[in-house]
Amino acid sequence: MMFKKLVIAVGAAMTLAYALPSSAAPVLDQSFDAVAAGSTTSGGIASDQELGQTFTSGISGQLTRIDLQIQSISFDAPTSDLLFDILPSDGTFPTGPAIASGSISRESIPTSLPVDDPFVSVDLTSFNIMVTAGESLAILLRNPNPGGYGWFEVFGGDYAGGNSLIRLPPETGFGAIPLIDQGFRTFVDPGAVVAQVPEPGTIALLGLGLVGIGFARRRMAG
Numbered sequence: 001m002m003f004k005k006l007v008i009a010v011g012a013a014m015t016l017a018y019a020l021p022s023s024a025a026p027v028l029d030q031s032f033d034a035v036a037a038g039s040t041t042s043g044g045i046a047s048d049q050e051l052g053q054t055f056t057s058g059i060s061g062q063l064t065r066i067d068l069q070i071q072s073i074s075f076d077a078p079t080s081d082l083l084f085d086i087l088p089s090d091g092t093f094p095t096g097p098a099i100a101s102g103s104i105s106r107e108s109i110p111t112s113l114p115v116d117d118p119f120v121s122v123d124l125t126s127f128n129i130m131v132t133a134g135e136s137l138a139i140l141l142r143n144p145n146p147g148g149y150g151w152f153e154v155f156g157g158d159y160a161g162g163n164s165l166i167r168l169p170p171e172t173g174f175g176a177i178p179l180i181d182q183g184f185r186t187f188v189d190p191g192a193v194v195a196q197v198p199e200p201g202t203i204a205l206l207g208l209g210l211v212g213i214g215f216a217r218r219r220m221a222g
Contacts, residue, residue, distance in 0.1 A: 026064040026187040030055045032159035034069050034152040034183030035118045042071065042150030043164070043182070045082065045143045051151050052140035052165030052174070053182040054089045062192035063129040066139055067119035069152040069183025072109045076147035081106050084122060086129060089138040091162060092176050098140075100127040109149065118152075119185065131188065138165060139184070157181025 032053075043051045057063070063086075070082070085098035102122070109120055131137065143149055153164060156179055164180040167173070 025191075026062075026189040027059065029057060029059045029186045029188040030159075030161060031185035032154075032157060032181045032183060033118075033185070034154045034157070034181065035113060037154045037157070039069075039152045039154045039183065042152045043166075043180075044073075044147070045070075045141050045149040045151060046146050047144055048146070048169060050140055050142045050167040050169065051182060052087075052094070052138050052167070053184055054091055054093075054136055054138040054162035054165065055159075055184070055186060056091060056134065056136045056161035057131040057186075057188065058133055058161075059188040059190050060132045061130070061188045061190035062125075063127075063131050063137070063186060064123070064125050064189050064192075065187040066122045066124060067185045067187075068104075068122060068139075068141070069113060069118055070104075070109055070120050070141070071113055071150050071152070072106060072111050073148055073150055079145050079148065080143065082109065082149055083142040083144070085140045085142070086124070086127070087138045087140060089136040089162075091136040092178075093165070093174050094138045094140070100124060100129055102127075106148075113152070118183070130192070136162065138162075140165065140167070152183040153180050154183075155180055 043049075045051050066086075081103040083103050084101065086100040087094040087098050088096045104120065104122055113119075129137075141149070141151060157164075159181040162181070164177040164182050166175045166177060168175075
């Protein structure tokens, strides 16, 4: 009976070590509403032009969602989903490879933005992106085909925590456009915590403990 209790206790400890992040209600963090600011233009996202936006987190927690003011171009209907990358940033330029990548279904992108809520939501929960207040990231939108998508933007945008980015494939470098901001908003779950994954040494010690318990039990039985 003692052996069984010890095994259960060790198993419970290992389960807690692998506990999933806790969560609370995500809250609005960063925002720039290009449509409300009077935007009448949108930057094209095509195989020869990628657009991005850098932003600076104001809340520590898990980045759960990014909303974008994007549309599909009715006269140049897209033939593929829109692709996105989340990258580390110094506030002006990306500074490393993507930490998350995915796609936005073309069926979810309207040809004209609704007046009541002119944003398309991108769920980032599964990527478990943890941010700290003051940390800068960038979102980059890519389209493998010519034409098809536009991202509403404002010249002389008022968002102080970042700026618009542009990249012209096959070039790998980015250009920053400090006087333009793309329409976006971010949501952060301040109650989320990083999943605690035990180090290899901790796992080894737990394993040795189980072996020792088993050996002691055999000696007692003998």
